[in-house]
Amino acid sequence: MSKHEISLQVNGRPVEAVVEPNMSLLELLRTQAGASEVKLGCGEGVCGTCTVLLAGEPVNSCLVFAVQAEGHEVTTVRGLAGEGEELHPLQRSFLEHAGSQCGFCTPGMLLTAKWYLDGHPAAGREELRAALAGNLCRCTGYTKILDAVEAYRDLEVTHVD
Ligand code: FES
Ligand code: FES
Incomplete structure (x- = not known):
């Protein structure tokens, strides 16, 4: 299976990754973007645990392919509060x-x-x-x-x- 190079932003931080065409955005975030705050629940679009904002819209990241995030901003819960210790x-x-x-x-x-x-x-x-x-x-x-x-x-x- 040929791999794809993609670039995206995660909470304002640029991320470059090389992904299989069938890799989920969830897997990319957890394994290549250091975003372990995005959780895997059902893995099939039922529980919403893996929700992130993709280009400002909520998606189940287990159902979105990583390549679909190419060129987009992804916001995880860590991006809610911005920098620092302060909670949103x-x-x-x-x-x-x-x-x-x-x-x-x-x-x-x-x-x-x-x-x-x-x-x-x-x-x-x-x-x-x-x-x-x-x-x-x-x-x-x-x-x-x-x-x-x-x-x-x-x-x-x-x-x-
Ligand atoms: S892990 Fe349950 S909807 Fe994605
Ligand atoms: S699943 Fe435990 S707080 Fe919601």
């Missing part, structure tokens, strides 16, 4: 509202919630629940996750006012 306010809200237990689903939850609220800043609880329907959590029962996302939404609204 949404991460802080998860912490304060116990929105994370084992933490395995959390990177995908955070990225999906942030992406959705950026486009729908006044989304209600049921809209948020629907937006996060593709991200499965085996620990929290979702209540605490939704509490955390709503608290962040309210913080942002207050901030804008």
Whole structure:
């Protein structure tokens, strides 16, 4: 199988990689881009654990080929807060509202919630629940996750006012 050279950006950092045509973006991120924060759950597009933003849109990175990321920006959960130790306010809200237990689903939850609220800043609880329907959590029962996302939404609204 012929390999492909690709270039992309991961959280603003240039990454050059040589990949098999059937390598997933998830595998590329974990093995060649140092992005072990992107988690492998089901590996078949069901759980949302592997969610990253590709060119600003959430994707299940286990279902996207690495070559499809050529020339694009990929954002993982590490890219949410930017440089330094400071947490993003949404991460802080998860912490304060116990929105994370084992933490395995959390990177995908955070990225999906942030992406959705950026486009729908006044989304209600049921809209948020629907937006996060593709991200499965085996620990929290979702209540605490939704509490955390709503608290962040309210913080942002207050901030804008
Ligand atoms: S690991 Fe990608 S959707 Fe489950
Ligand atoms: S916190 Fe464990 S899977 Fe969600």
